[in-house]
Amino acid sequence: MTSMSREENGYFGEFGGSYVPEALQQVMDVLEEQFYKFKDDRAFNEELQFYLKEYVGRENPLTFAENLTKQIGGAKIYLKREDLNHTGAHKINNAIGQILLAKRLGAKRIIAETGAGQHGVATATAGAMFGLPVTIYMGSVDCERQALNVFRMELLGAKVVPVTKGQGRLKDAVEEALGDLIQNHEDTFYLLGSAVGPHPYPTMVKHFQSIISEESKRQIIEKEGKLPTAVVACTGGGSNAIGAFAHYLDEDVRLIGVEPVEAATMSEGVPAVLHGFKCLTLLDEKGEPRPTYSIAAGLDYPGVGPEHSQLKVSGRAEYVTASGQEALEAFQLLSKIEGIIPALESSHAVAHAIKLAKELSEEDIIIVNLSGRGDKDVEQVYKMLSSK
Numbered sequence: 461m462t463s464m465s466r467e468e469n470g471y472f473g474e475f476g477g478s479y480v481p482e483a484l485q486q487v488m489d490v491l492e493e494q495f496y497k498f499k500d501d502r503a504f505n506e507e508l509q510f511y512l513k514e515y516v517g518r519e520n521p522l523t524f525a526e527n528l529t530k531q532i533g534g535a536k537i538y539l540k541r542e543d544l545n546h547t548g549a550h551k552i553n554n555a556i557g558q559i560l561l562a563k564r565l566g567a568k569r570i571i572a573e574t575g576a577g578q579h580g581v582a583t584a585t586a587g588a589m590f591g592l593p594v595t596i597y598m599g600s601v602d603c604e605r606q607a608l609n610v611f612r613m614e615l616l617g618a619k620v621v622p623v624t625k626g627q628g629r630l631k632d633a634v635e636e637a638l639g640d641l642i643q644n645h646e647d648t649f650y651l652l653g654s655a656v657g658p659h660p661y662p663t664m665v666k667h668f669q670s671i672i673s674e675e676s677k678r679q680i681i682e683k684e685g686k687l688p689t690a691v692v693a694c695t696g697g698g699s700n701a702i703g704a705f706a707h708y709l710d711e712d713v714r715l716i717g718v719e720p721v722e723a724a725t726m727s728e729g730v731p732a733v734l735h736g737f738k739c740l741t742l743l744d745e746k747g748e749p750r751p752t753y754s755i756a757a758g759l760d761y762p763g764v765g766p767e768h769s770q771l772k773v774s775g776r777a778e779y780v781t782a783s784g785q786e787a788l789e790a791f792q793l794l795s796k797i798e799g800i801i802p803a804l805e806s807s808h809a810v811a812h813a814i815k816l817a818k819e820l821s822e823e824d825i826i827i828v829n830l831s832g833r834g835d836k837d838v839e840q841v842y843k844m845l846s847s848k
């Protein structure tokens with residue numbers, strides 16, 4: 461399928477690539493070779509399918525949001541229920557895929573970095589399941605803010621290393637993790653959490669997340685006998701969105717990424733190298749990545765995956781923003797009328813779908829990728845609402 465191979469030599473147009481030190485490039489080269497070897501390997505895929513079904517709980521439903529559709533009017537809104545996966549979000553799809561690859565490569569330990577902690581939890585879960593020791597690098601400031609996620613990772617048997625260097629944030633944790641990989645690449649696998657980073661990570665993460673649109677395409681044809689008008693997903697690094705878009709790239713379907721207005725990488729970013737790859741990036745006056753402040757921790761990233769950068773420049777996908785306030789309203793509305801509490805990240809996508817549905821007709825269909833459940837956000841929303 462052509463949509464699966466838009467990438468050429470690790471680039472999506474001018475974006476992507478691998479801007480890393482020579483020692484790391486050798487590790488990336490081996491990873492690339494092995495990923496392409498196993499991605500079409502029958503035994504590998506059978507094992508992956510097994511765990512996606514028995515452990516993650518796939519396939520998950522494509523739920524018609526009938527009450528929401530009635531209340532809003534216009535297009536029919538369907539929800540792709542990544543929130544129903546084990547651990548409550550899409551991140552586990554990728555964590556399982558990469559850890560199975562790590563096992564094939566003979567890795568003895570897994571490392572990862574995490575900002576809000578969600579990817580750390582997914583990685584620690586996969587490590588526990590497959591009996592591989594996991595080390596998670598996390599900025600010391602983030603550790604304090606996300607103390608409960610640190611505890612969760614520890615419960616799952618992972619070692620969390622707080623990084624005090626620099627500003628004690630995600631960027632510093634990425635650097636520590638890369639340093640570890642250079643030192644220990646003989647027996648260590650770096651499990652990356654979004655469709656970002658040097659080649660082959662963006663392509664690999666897309667591959668493992670494409671299961672989302674593989675299922676939703678089959679499901680919508682079963683239910684409606686036709687493809688949707690639009691697929692809407694929130695974009696942080698862009699992994700749930702690229703997975704939700706993948707099987708529609710060559711179809712006449714609108715693809716819409718929704719980013720927080722407070723971290724509007726696509727709308728305001730410029731091409732720059734960030735964390736070893738080129739993408740649209742938010743920079744400050746000094747040319748440094750600009751800190752972002754989304755209410756949804758998972759969307760708080762100054763860059764975005766290279767394929768999204770290219771899809772934006774080529775015009776194939778549209779990228780819009782939703783504000784924290786709009787996301788908060790969508791969070792409450794979906795909870796109240798559908799009985800589904802969405803993650804604050806996913807609430808950005810729901811907020812846009814609500815706007816879009818009104819502009820479309822009853823013949824139209826919108827699929828919203830519900831990237832995760834909102835249980836993790838309930839306390840934060842409680843505080844935000846009670847301080848008003």
Ligand SMILES: *Cc1c(COP(=O)(O)O)cnc(C)c1O
Nearest residue numbers: 654696697698699700758805832
């Ligand atoms: C991490 C996360 C995101 C953002 O990550 P992407 O790579 O952009 O998908 C979105 N939603 C949820 C629930 C998350 O945990």
